[in-house]
Amino acid sequence: MLTGFYTMMVRIRKVEENLMEVFSRGEIPGFLHVSIGQEAAPAAVCAHLNANDCISTTHRGHGWAVAKGIEIRRAMAELFGKREGFCLGRSGSMHLADAGIGIMGANGIVGGGIPIAAGAAFAAQYKKTDHVAVATFGEGATGEGAFHEAMNFAAIRRLPMVFVCENNGWAEFSPKSVHMPVESVTSRALAYDIPAVSVSNKVVEIYEAAGEAVRRARKGKGPSLLEIRCDRWYGHYVGDAQKYRGKEKVEEAMAKDCIADFEAELIKGKVLRRKDLDRIRAEVSAEVEDAVNFARQCTYPDVSEMLEGLYV
Amino acid sequence: MKETRYIFAIKEAMEEEMDRDENVFLIGEDVGLAGGSFGASKGLYEKFGPERVVDTPISELGFTSLAAGAASCGLRPIVEIMFMDFVTCAMDSIVNQIAKMRYMFGNQYTVPVVVRMPEGGGLNAGPQHSQCLEAWFAHVPGLKVVMAATPHDVKGLLKASIRDDNPVIFIENKTLHAMKGMAAEADEDVVLPLGKADVKLQGSDVTIVTASRMVHESLKAARILEQEGISAEVVDLMTIQPWDRKTVFDSVAKTHRLVVAHEAVKQFGFGAEIAAAAAEEILDELDAPVMRVGAPFAPASYSLEKYYVPSADDVVSAVKSTLERTL
Ligand SMILES: Cc1ncc(C[n+]2csc(CCOP(=O)(O)OP(=O)(O)O)c2C)c(N)n1
Numbered sequence: 001m002l003t004g005f006y007t008m009m010v011r012i013r014k015v016e017e018n019l020m021e022v023f024s025r026g027e028i029p030g031f032l033h034v035s036i037g038q039e040a041a042p043a044a045v046c047a048h049l050n051a052n053d054c055i056s057t058t059h060r061g062h063g064w065a066v067a068k069g070i071e072i073r074r075a076m077a078e079l080f081g082k083r084e085g086f087c088l089g090r091s092g093s094m095h096l097a098d099a100g101i102g103i104m105g106a107n108g109i110v111g112g113g114i115p116i117a118a119g120a121a122f123a124a125q126y127k128k129t130d131h132v133a134v135a136t137f138g139e140g141a142t143g144e145g146a147f148h149e150a151m152n153f154a155a156i157r158r159l160p161m162v163f164v165c166e167n168n169g170w171a172e173f174s175p176k177s178v179h180m181p182v183e184s185v186t187s188r189a190l191a192y193d194i195p196a197v198s199v200s201n202k203v204v205e206i207y208e209a210a211g212e213a214v215r216r217a218r219k220g221k222g223p224s225l226l227e228i229r230c231d232r233w234y235g236h237y238v239g240d241a242q243k244y245r246g247k248e249k250v251e252e253a254m255a256k257d258c259i260a261d262f263e264a265e266l267i268k269g270k271v272l273r274r275k276d277l278d279r280i281r282a283e284v285s286a287e288v289e290d291a292v293n294f295a296r297q298c299t300y301p302d303v304s305e306m307l308e309g310l311y312v
Numbered sequence: 313m314k315e316t317r318y319i320f321a322i323k324e325a326m327e328e329e330m331d332r333d334e335n336v337f338l339i340g341e342d343v344g345l346a347g348g349s350f351g352a353s354k355g356l357y358e359k360f361g362p363e364r365v366v367d368t369p370i371s372e373l374g375f376t377s378l379a380a381g382a383a384s385c386g387l388r389p390i391v392e393i394m395f396m397d398f399v400t401c402a403m404d405s406i407v408n409q410i411a412k413m414r415y416m417f418g419n420q421y422t423v424p425v426v427v428r429m430p431e432g433g434g435l436n437a438g439p440q441h442s443q444c445l446e447a448w449f450a451h452v453p454g455l456k457v458v459m460a461a462t463p464h465d466v467k468g469l470l471k472a473s474i475r476d477d478n479p480v481i482f483i484e485n486k487t488l489h490a491m492k493g494m495a496a497e498a499d500e501d502v503v504l505p506l507g508k509a510d511v512k513l514q515g516s517d518v519t520i521v522t523a524s525r526m527v528h529e530s531l532k533a534a535r536i537l538e539q540e541g542i543s544a545e546v547v548d549l550m551t552i553q554p555w556d557r558k559t560v561f562d563s564v565a566k567t568h569r570l571v572v573a574h575e576a577v578k579q580f581g582f583g584a585e586i587a588a589a590a591a592e593e594i595l596d597e598l599d600a601p602v603m604r605v606g607a608p609f610a611p612a613s614y615s616l617e618k619y620y621v622p623s624a625d626d627v628v629s630a631v632k633s634t635l636e637r638t639l
Binding site for chain 2: 029030082090092094108109111143146171172178300310
């Protein structure tokens with residue numbers, strides 16, 4: 001399991017490092033928001049989920065899609081805008097989705113996915129399955145009515161879901177203090193009588209807290225909220241010069257590395273040796289590079305396809 | 313006059329109006345400390361402080377209606393919505409509240425809110441970051457809808473919108489932000505009238521009615537057509553609601569052919585209104601059917617954006633087909 005966490009975190013990071021590189025070379029268009037530094041949360045939370053469980057993600061959602069099990073080749077193809085991508089190359093990074101395994105889509109609208117996850121939880125309850133739904137979002141999104149409306153409804157109806165907030169301290173170009181009068185998003189959950197915990201950016205700690213929340217949801221005991229206190233290493237999007245943040249704060253954030261910390265623990269606990277880590281990294285690198293090459297060789301959709309599929 | 317850029321012209325308009333009237337303030341996401349997502353308010357926070365350049369949480373519905381409340385108590389808010397797509401989160405505020413407050417309450421309130429937002433493609437930003445929704449607002453009685461194509465116009469029109477006692481939806485265009493051009497200096501205080509179109513190019517064979525980015529595509533089309541001996545007149549509406557019937561109809565009375573070009577999806581766009589009004593009121597002036605240019609009836613595409621967004625070539629084809637046809 002610990003090896004699994006490690007591999008997943010490395011996979012997420014490699015995917016995004018590769019994305020940054022190809023994006024900077026102009027190989028993929030549009031906006032790119034990376035979650036480097038925040039790999040622990042998706043790796044830990046998704047370890048409790050199976051293909052029947054749904055998640056909704058955000059503009060910063062690559063990590064969640066990878067951890068939920070998205071096929072990296074076709075995810076990469078989508079980011080390249082190619083027809084072989086999960087969204088047929090129509091939508092790119094901000095809308096990465098794989099309906100087949102419950103990835104209900106990243107979202108270009110802040111807060112937009114939260115009630116959608118609640119809808120998936122509602123459907124699970126309605127159909128009397130034990131499936132759960134997870135809404136992932138940043139602390140900035142908790143300013144939106146959509147967040148509060150979903151929390152309220154989920155609490156009233158005891159929906160089988162988990163609200164997962166990655167609190168990275170920044171929403172675009174402004175610090176948390178502009179967005180919330182409370183330190184932690186867990187205070188927001190109080191108003192809805194939703195149990196909430198806040199954990200640090202450590203994969204095992206997140207795994208344990210998420211386990212309790214997911215079990216609670218599966219047993220029909222209702223929603224929970226989980227906040228992960230993490231750091232956004234890079235700018236809001238790739239290319240953001242971060243003048244608003246300053247070099248020191250950026251360095252401070254980058255000094256905190258959930259992957260390096262976990263590596264140290266694995267070695268100290270004699271779970272894996274340095275050379276095992278190297279092997280995992282090399283394997284994952286090869287896997288991701290293969291996906292990039294696959295995406296490069298895929299084809300762009302044809303203009304004649306633009307009007308296809310708008311209606312059933 | 314001096315050379316500037318479209319985005320600076322927006323800033324200058326806001327700054328000059330804030331200097332002139334202490335009730336004018338700016339509110340929106342990242343407008344303060346960060347100077348705006350596209351840099352439209354750079355320096356205003358430093359100059360006017362956090363009371364007048366107000367950073368908000370991510371809560372479009374809340375802060376737009378808050379602006380409405382403040383406006384009905386004597387302030388003159390400028391609301392910035394980061395991308396036009398996000399205004400959908402504030403539709404109750406604009407459609408049910410702001411547009412109706414004056415009329416519904418028996419003219420007791422005036423609600424001088426300006427809601428600024430950039431629309432359009434150009435960034436390959438996909439389905440939720442590229443939309444042109446001006447027609448929605450033009451369809452709601454009580455709102456004015458303004459679209460500016462040049463640095464000069466964006467400045468003069470924004471100043472007019474801020475001074476107008478009615479709510480104004482002020483639509484910018486992302487691809488125009490970096491555009492260079494002349495604009496008026498502060499002491500010239502150029503305020504362009506709302507509801508008045510501008511003939512950007514005189515011509516005699518066909519009238520192209522357009523706005524915002526498509527003004528430039530239409531001018532480009534006119535240059536292409538000129539080489540084939542076709543003389544196009546380009547009318548920049550500047551205000552979509554209320555639109556300048558007189559300028560449009562006078563032009564058609566001269567050219568007898570009409571094309572309407574916008575970046576928004578063609579179906580139910582403002583082109584439909586103008587074409588219908590022409591059919592109702594000046595059909596006898598028309599020598600051929602009215603042609604429309606607009607985006608295909610599909611969400612904006614990420615990888616095919618350059619084919620999705622209408623261009624000068626589309627305007628050229630529309631002009632040619634109206635020239636080939638007769639009524
Ligand atoms: C409705 C809406 N408003 C504004 C935006 C612009 N925007 C995109 S991301 C973002 C900040 C989000 O912050 P947070 O929720 O904390 O997530 P993070 O970026 O930190 O992962 C904003 C304001 C948007 N996409 N949608």
